[in-house]
Amino acid sequence: MIRRKIADKVDPLNAESPILVAKATPPVTPPSGRARNQKPTLRIRPTQGWAALNVGELWRYRDLLWILVNRDIKLLYKQTALGFGWVALQPLIGANILALIFGRIAKLPSDGAPYLLFVFCGLTAWTYFSNSMQRASNSLIRNSQLVSKVYFPRMLIPLATMFAVLVDFAVMIVMLFIFMGIYGFPPTFRLLAIPGFLLLMMLAATGVALWFSAVSVKYRDTSYALPFFAQIWMYASPVVYPTSMVTNVVSAPWPTVYALNPAVGFIEGFRWAVLGHSALNLNILLLTIVMSLFLLFSGAFFFRRVERGFADVI
């Protein structure tokens, strides 16, 4: 029935779908005569070069995405005594260590805010970025059995991780609000900007994750390199120090170069929403938006380009 419907609608003579068909090598002769007066539901051809993103297909598989997200959340802290307690405990301990070393001992500035709140604010944003990036990068390898045995848009696997890590983020946001209460920072309308910065963060992190996960299928080095990479990236971002500390020291083009790191934009954005003052300005915000979108699209296109070989290599 479905086939008939499709056949009626489409020009029967070799109408090719632009999405499913890229270039074929060598020129393929059409199949037997009977098949030619119908439009296939699916054409399988070798593809070359860049492929379209095919967002429609991702949308059709949204049920699977949701189920994979669910699975990732359920699995993360299964068979641990503390369970989701770890989600709260990890950043709490981390923030205190950073506050002790960089706040008390190194006495780094914090734009006038209490250092612990200042660093926790940065950590909330950074932890999501770094966790999602690292977990998504290994996700294809962890799910190699799926990749080699069933078809679905492979992008769903790293994407599912991006959503699953949101649970950790939610816990940290709640803790952040508790810290705000403790330090006497009243909630303001600025907090409404948080979802916007979160979205930026997700776009940038997804882009990086797509790059790394696609590379990791062929080169397992990424799983060793990523922790260092994340650590270097963290110190290149204003997590333990304010952006003003950098911009006060360097001149002309360098503050802009510094802001090419999208983490600068969304971490400072978070600080602005929570603490009320930060180095965030329109320049940094625009740069962050551009860089996040660039990372996302370049990552997505690169992923699409290499994903066709995943099953053979993984």
Added chain:
Amino acid sequence: MSDIALSVYQLSKSFKIDHESIRRRAYRTLHDDLISLPRRLLSRLGRNGRSTSEIFWALRNISFDVKQGEVVGIIGRNGAGKSTLLKILNRITEPTSGGADIYGRVGALLEVGTGFHPELTGRENIFLNGAILGMSRAEIRQKFDEIVAFAEIEQFLDTPVKRYSSGMYVRLAFAVAAHLDPEILLVDEVLAVGDVEFQKKCLGKMDDVVSKEGRTIMFVSHNIDAICHLCSRCILLRNGEIELAGNTAEVVAAYLGAGQQQPPVVNFKAIGSEATFQVAGLYGPEGRPSTSFSSNAPVLVKCSFALQRSIPGLQVSFSVFNFKGEEIFYSTNSMAEPAISVESAGTHHLSAMIPSRLLLPGRYFINLALHIPNVHLYDRRDQALGFQIVGMPGGYQGFPSEELGQIYADVKWNKTAEAGTQFSL
């Protein structure tokens, strides 16, 4: 119903086998690639350097059509390209050249329990596995009870599957897969799991799927019985190419008989036993050795064997098997009337006649044995002889032979005057 469901043409798939990396490691690292980069660039410039990689063709120029509602079996030895073909049709991997057109929703079952996670409960895994196989959540919810009932795991629905017995695990996995509802189903070797009882159930379910729902199915299996049972047509792959495609009986016979075109008369090597076969052969009615017989003529089986001492109770026997490996009948010298004894020391020559109008057209094998039944086996030669029967008994032209059962029964038909007449020969 003659619409084409699937059309494959000139499909090829090659893999590059990198000799060096295979020798050293199973996977590549960035470091390896960076180090070998200059050399690779040089060899690309030179082009005459000895290449360390080799192209392996998993599939080469495969073309075939599958009609809607057809069940097609794909057979072949390991490495013939069966699984690669299904993987391409399921878009897991891309062809190197050529292509395929598919008319309808494709579902694939390349492995039982794909995506099952041991930490998750049975209930969670049903949804996970269903979604991975391409079902929507609504669809799974609708079929949930049916799946649970088929798998017989009601009490363990909320137990993590890592605590399941392997049987329960497989049952659940197959149950989910069996309720997949695509128009074209690709199945790879999934019946090779579970105990005999469950395999029967799976086969039964496959049967339902095939007959009632009229789906198009491509079925890869080493289980020739299942292939013969389910498939109307078969494709035999060999080294990535189609060796034969056609009706199942023919293709399966070619597959099983491939490379063992047996001579009509076989001389056996002696084995260190007190009773051994020496020669066996098949002869036609005129006494000429042959491996091809008309169904209207008898087949004469002759064998010679030697006894080093007299062995009381020794029997010589043979069994005839069809191409599926099913035993058609067994016969021993002690069934002879009057009795023939082969117990004395020395060489014995025997002949046994398989009556005409008994075997249906097809390929058959004969196993020979020298034994005291249930006590001792002296010599046994499996598939010692092979032959084929051609032509229907009496020139019957109705159904093909594989639809006539196992043997041809020479039934006497008579027209009677009225119902309930006295039986008279």
